[in-house]
Amino acid sequence: MDRSELADFLRRCRTRLEPADVGLTAGSRRRTPGLRREEVAQLTGASVDHYTRLEQGRGSRPSRQMLSALARALRLSEDERDHLFHLAGEEPPRANHGPTQHVRPGLLLVLDRLHDVPAQVFSDRGEILAQNAMAVALAGEKEPGHNIIRSWFTVPDSRTLFPPEEHEAHSRNHVAQLRAVSAARPDDPPLAALVRELRAVSAEFEDLWTEHQVAMRRAEHKRFLHPVVGELDLDCEVLVTADCGQRLVIHTARPGTGTYERLQLLRVVGLQDLTAGV
Template sequence: MASTEFGRAVRHFRDRANPEAAGLPTGGHRRAAGLRREELALLAGVSVDYVTRLEQGRATHPSGQVVEALARALRLSAPEREQLFHAAGLLPPGRGTVPTYITPSVQRVLDRLTETPVAVSDATWTLLVANPMYTALVGELHGKERNAVWRNFIGPGSPFRYPPHEHEELEIHQVAELRAAARRYPADRRLRRLIDELSAGSDRFARLWESGGTGREAVTQKTIDHPTVGTMTLDCDLLKVASSDLRILIYTAEPGTPDAERLALLGVIGTQAIAG
């Protein structure tokens, strides 16, 4: 079946992509230099069948979220990302909407910190991309669970635990961050839907939204009861990328401590489990 313009663009960028740059093993026989469909599907968080149907033109109306995920997985430049959106018949997210583009410089941070749990979220606290160590630490997050505010107010809660007073301050800060994001990005429908859902589903969120409090910047230490390596208390540093309004979360442990030993052990057995 003939492919569409979007399908041809995905295939072109997939054939051109560097598996090693995407963090994939390059050993063994590869018939092509680029990414396999299975690899692109894994990196983008979609099914292999869907990638196949997109490339063959049997799926012709990908959502903006899917296009963004494919662009991120293919490590497209800003102009190439716009090209992919236009090929899908969509306008690239622009002014007034929350940025979700992972810049090459942020991607290089992820590439270099392979032994440290690192995650990148947007201005709404929605997880955009995480390295294997972060996934080994907190597990796979899907759908609405990728948004930390939704998890804390409506969903199963954070995988981390901290004293009640710190958790309360964090909630106040998260609501304040969403309020500020809504002012910066008034045209973002996804953000508005998130706020409406949180307001309807959580009385506490609704009260905090109306209160106008600011809370603390972030919790600097977090404890997690990991099912494989045991309990760890880790330092959490939040770096903000001003040019793209992204947040980089980095988790480390003081060298020579039991926490550092457990984190190192997780780097061996946890990432192997994910790869398997």
């Protein structure tokens, strides 16, 4: 681990960003350009002290999870992310024959601009790669890498956000997508392992898998049962990256509807919760 070079790289990456670049408000007047250390710490989920020590060349060796969080927070390109890992004495993440888990800075910039609607970036394996504040307010905060398909079939509470009469349709959609992706990438070890796991632990998944239905998730209509603002009827748009490995999923409400008003309320409630948690 090269502490001095790592510290210098982190400082330079931090100072080239402005709060608006990462979805934050500028707040009070700033004496120096770039993000503040506490803002980077907030974006990564680390303590301010821990991040400060890294920038001062005094920190302990960061974990791979922390390095990935720093790469997302500082909007690093894939080459810059790999450089960050090398400076920390770690081998950069590899795709393992599947899509990269690193969200491109341009896609993160789009996500940050969607401040009034829930939006998330998923891999085609169902892993959450990034989410904005509204998505957290709608569905709760999830760690990067959390797989919504695995949780749907293995964690009963994951279904409480959706009307019971629509659970079967969600299950079929999840399995049909995995079927399609598995056929397209038969040499993807993490994907194959996920399918084996779910076939072993979920009878529902196994039954649906044997039906061999195939479909990729596209635009659809979804109903959510939010515990605070009530029922939300949302339109779901899915934007696919050029390599088809990542998806930007955006939920919107039609203006003039009750759901539109409740979505605005959710924005206020969600921001209050995030502020209270800082």
